[in-house]
Amino acid sequence: MATIVTRRTALRGLRCRACGALQPADERYVCADCYGPIEPEYDLASRSAQELRDEIESGPRSLWRYAPLLPVAEPVSHYAVGWTPLHEAPRLGTAIGIGRVLLKDDSRNPSLSFKDRPVAVAVARALELGLDTLACASTGNLAGAVAAAAARNGLRAFVFVPATTDDEKVAGAAAYGATVVRVRGTYDQVNRLCGRLADEERWGFVNFTLRPYYAEGSKTLLFECVEQLGWRLPDHVIVPVGSGALLTRTATAIAQLKGASLVDEKPCRIHAAQPAGCAPVSDAVLDGYRVVRPVRDPATLARSLAIGAPADGDGSVAAICESGGSAASVSDADVLECCELIARTEGLLVEPAGGVVVAAARALARRGVFGADESVVLYLTGNAYKGSFATPRLTDVIDADSDEFRSAYAGVLG
């Protein structure tokens, strides 16, 4: 007979990172005392590591298996978000000079990016609060994830994107039925507009008024990697950085697993990957872990990472420093080359953010950051099929003629 497991959150409240006050988990999204950032805090002391592990392992094959470590009481019925594969990638490893590479393939979530994870948690919270409208500022992928989750749960959605966002991503969000608002300007200007609207409308802005919940969804990538490695931490993890939510919550996730004795105490180094045209976090890390200086005009083909003033920028630098990690900033030419490289060596089509991560891994390897038998996890966060392929090298059309084929493809046939 199957055991019946009560799945519940161990949320204790929201702790202010600035002044340390513990606040109740109501509608607030900043500290009531000092307007500082607030983050969920959990009470796991009442459960043994074994109990917690059993509860997780008997859970659904989605991110909701980590419900005890997430801040919502009732996980909503949802798509199967998360529980994506972690692949050994020896061919890519050889090509970029790393002994043991593991790819966390998060390009296969319902809307084809890891953004389905934070959105799943934010939407569960929006439903708890009885909100009927979701909204977000997005560089592309978040718009799709919010639009899809809104459709799935019968909510209205407004998604705000810079006018330069890839047409395919905008079209995807619109197809899910969201109102897509294209805004002239950078992501940071779009974000300011959303900040004003959040004061005026009682909407669930997933990365603003729901941010303490939204950000928690990003912990689940690391949780899954650890469980997939047999409850062991990898030695290194390379994280693409936009707003810095994924990177800072990777650190939170490691601390939480250690705190609950689900993993042994050992270092797990977190490294930031950013494109050179918008690398406020990587630059700060490489410049001696200094304060983040915003980038006014991001210029990179890795548009999902084009956030010049990251909300969790300084938090990312601190988390990297504390973990003993580093960072790389890579050129768009390297990004294109590495998108192609991972496709040819491992059969995965990733969006440019994935190319940024592979190129950053290669740069870190060249600097001698990884030991010969250390495990290096690469987060692949978005799928190339969603939008612009980084390498649209379509060949000319030929006639149905074998000689023409042979001459046109002589270079490939050898």
Ligand SMILES: *Cc1c(COP(=O)(O)O)cnc(C)c1O
């Ligand atoms: C949003 C995004 C990121 C960065 O996530 P943050 O939490 O904003 O730092 C990385 N990769 C892809 C594909 C994204 O869409």
Ligand SMILES: [Zn+2]
């Ligand atoms: Zn405070």
